[in-house]
Amino acid sequence: MSRPTSGRPSTAKSVAVIVPKLSGFVFTEKLGSGTYAVVYKAYRKSGSRQVVAIKCVLKSSLNKASTENLLTEIELLKKLNHENIVRLEDFQWDDQYIYLIMEYCSGGDLSNFIRSKRTLPENILKRFLQQIAKAMRYLREFNIAHMDLKPQNILLTSEYNPTLKIADFGFSKHLFKGDELHAMRGSPLYMAPEIICKGTYDSRVDLWSIGVIIYECLFGRAPFASRTFKELENKIWDSKPVEIPYGVNVSENCRDLILRLLRRDPDERITFDEFFNHPFVDLEHCASNESLSKAVNIVANAVKKDQNGEYKEAIKLYCDSLGHFMPAIHYEKDERKKEAIRAKVKDYMNRAEELKKLMKPKRPPPPVNGVKRTISEDPMEELTELCKDNEELTAAVTLIGAADTENSQENYEQALKHYELALSTFIKFLKEEKPGHRKDLIGKLSRSWMDEAEKIKMFLDVQNLQTEDTSAKEEENEKKYLYTEKCGIQ
Structure with missing residues (x-):
């Protein structure tokens, strides 16, 4: 049965009655x-x-x-x-x-939104999914199952940067642990297989419906899109697992969530707790009225670490704060406040980049020109001489030389690899070698190489942290996406 909801356009034929009137x-x-x-x-x-x-x-x-x-x-x-x-x-x-x-929701429903865009990019889908998940988590607190989740029953507050609202609770039920239903409920295309195939089901049907909604958002059609109910029934009865369309680029976390939601057997399907805690849903970083306060608390700790010279921890916290500043920007409706948050984020990310440069390994000093050093003045030459009777140690000394050169050329990943390979040889040697000058020299130099390798490793760790100010760029991309088709731009 087709039932309308607030703010949702429909092409269904209207009831042939006098237009109602309501006082006020x-x-x-x-x-x-x-x-x-x-x-x-x-x-x-x-x-x-x-x-x-x-x-x-x-x-x-x-x-x-x-x-x-x-x-x-x-x-x-x-x-x-x-x-x-x-x-x-x-x-x-x-x-x-x-x-x-x-x-009143002026943006229509999610079904119309998907049709107007054909497919949604993963970042937009994720934001929508987080809002659906928050609503479902709230309903779970009341032991309520919606039983008719579909794009037509999800309303948008506006066309640009909308908030999603779940509607149409006519099929909903209070369900407690162990409760099962038998009556046919919902819309066939979004019905869980157990409704059609078994006739008994519980609140887990909502998880299947969410999987179908995600699939339709990403790929423009439901996984079992059919022209007739019989065709739909045959596809649902088929034991072949649901597959992601070939050639479509989907992140691993997103793929994992879809395939775990769309399990025909409800006992194999992801649970509600697993769904709420899934890394793709990522409710910890969803846009809410708490996003800004979370970001501010994290960045305050980053500043303290920064002031205390704990730069690696400071960089990590600056980057962690971005995960809450971004949703805070999306949640904020006041454009002036949005700009103020963006400006702060840019300052913090610039500081993180400065700290990265401070942590950059220092280049080894250049050799002294025109002066030939004796073996005693150059520990590496002395070590080379002491190790020439051992091929394995000679190879390790050569690796250290290569690592020093790569380090000076800022080829840090290769330098780290060579330091670690050489050190594994020297450490093994130190365990087996009898006491003597060679062992003492290798022990002394190994400690300095370990320190250099640790500096490089720490630098590579912080270098991989995301510190660029992506807020303005993402906001601009979203505006372009939302208005492209509306304005007829190809």
């Missing part, structure tokens, strides 16, 4: 219609003239099942209060209609 509201455009309800955009006559979506349910069209669904929806929405769940403002009734006065 002015009805404007129709947003959608279904079997027993029509949704209108409206605004309050008084006060701030708040814009709302009013779901008008024709009483005469309700049967027992649809009445139960409506009562369930009202009951649940009355007590749910979450930024990613559509808000029920009020409900009223008259002789003909029941009116659900709901928050």
